[in-house]
Amino acid sequence: MHARIWISLCGLGGLIAGCSDLNLGSWRLKDDAGPPDARRPQLKTDAELAADRAKALRSAAANPNAPSARGSIVADKQDNAAAPAPSPDLAPPLVPGKGTIRGGVLMVNDLPLTIPETLYPVRTELLAARAGQTDRGFESAARQIIINELRTDVGTLLLYQDATRELTDQQKKAIDTAVEREVKQRVAREFGGSEAKLDNHLATFGLTREEHDDMVKRAMVVRQYLRERLVARMTLRRDDLLNFYTANPDKWSTPASRELLLIEAPIATFLPDGVTMQTASPAAVARARLAATRHMRSAHEALRSRHFADVAKEFSRDTHAELGGSWGPIGQPLEGEPFHALSERIFKYHQGQYSEPVETEDAWYIVGCGEVVNAKTRSFAEAQDDIRQELERARFVKASNEYMAKLVERATITSMEEFIDAATTAVMSGQWPKSAIAKR
Secondary structure (H helix, E strand, O other): OOOOOOOOOHHHHHHHOOOOOOOOOOOOOOOOOOOOOOOOOOOOOHHHHHHHHHHHHHHHHOOOOOOHHHHOEEOOOOOOOOOOOOOOOOOOOOOOOOOOEEOOEEEEOOEEEEHHHHHHHHHHHHHHHHOOOOHHHHHHHHHHHHHHHHHHHHHHHHHHHHHHOOOOHHHHHHHHHHHHHHHHHHHHHHOOOOHHHHHHHHHHOOOOHHHHHHHHHHHHHHHHHHHHHOHHHOOOOHHHHHHHHHHOHHHHEEOOEEEEEEEEEEHHHHOOOOOOOOOOOHHHHHHHHHHHHHHHHHHHHHOOOOOHHHHHHHHOOOOOHHHOOEEEEEOOOOOOOOHHHHHHHHHHOOOOOEOOOEEOOOEEEEEEEEEEEOOEEOOHHHHHHHHHHHHHHHHHHHHHHHHHHHHHHOOOEOOHHHHHHHHHHHHHOOOOOOOOOOOO
16 A cells, blocks of 8 residues: 655754765766656565565564564454464464554565664653653653654655665675774763673664664665755855845844842841741841841952852852852843842943842842843854755755655555554553564
């Protein structure tokens, strides 16, 4: 069946970055006006396809008691006949008919995609989404994460198939060398140089080293392929950059701001424990006010020889004390008293200036002016590199989507909904990432 799906290449956009050391030569375009029409892949014979799929089915056959998301045949809606679970000693294994998935394998043309290969790149997102969610909420979140990743996976497979169709032996060797180098770098960086630790890590998420290396290879090839076919062909004129600069003035303007600093000493904090301003006697309030006055005079004296932040941490009795009394940058006075009148002061101060102690009905304050940022507008010369990057990315995504549409138009993608259901079930059931799922 032909799956008509919308695949956004925003996720694939990141593939154009990095991997600068992979030099495969150029994928020559037959039509310099734009990406060529994708050709329908030359599918293998039934016998060849059966041999390829046999590997994907073998592990599912070895565990006939596994849940349906892992070990059963999920047929297209028009094929309701249930297939018997294969026995491990069957030779050769049963081959699913057209439009079926066994053990959570999605066929994109003649390339298999397994559940672990889809879940592994989003493992952090899935584990984070599980925290603090109800089962229903987590299921909805997990399903959406899987759908988003599947779009990228399908796009990567289609592009990989297109990219590798005419690779020379020399290019294939260069790719294998680059993959080996990248995997070794990951082992050194994340697993202390131990390949066994990497293998154990991958096994936790249902992946073999071969599958992991294949994923690295696909990403690497697609990254180079997109760069050569699309990015290198994009040209931007100076007028394009200038028009974007003129049309988006807010992007290049930074408003003026001043950092508000406060040392605060509420009178209530000088009352005995358990006594509030409402329950304290007038005499107790007077004593507390006197203590606060002396406290703030000491703070003001300390500012003569110490930084505002240090003094605030010692003397301030509000929640901003640990931040050195900083309330952050403000562009205008705060609303509400007494903070409007207090914050209004810093717009007359220079950076580093502070006030005498200021008394209000309920507290004493010292107001300081921290970092002063003047209003600034970036010139076109200063902004043009950022503009170029933004426009190149936008054009890349547009060209990629158009190119991908041609590939998807001719692609055969079987039982995508069933694959999404199986992947979601694997996550919800707790079988992933604790054990392998649908291994080839």
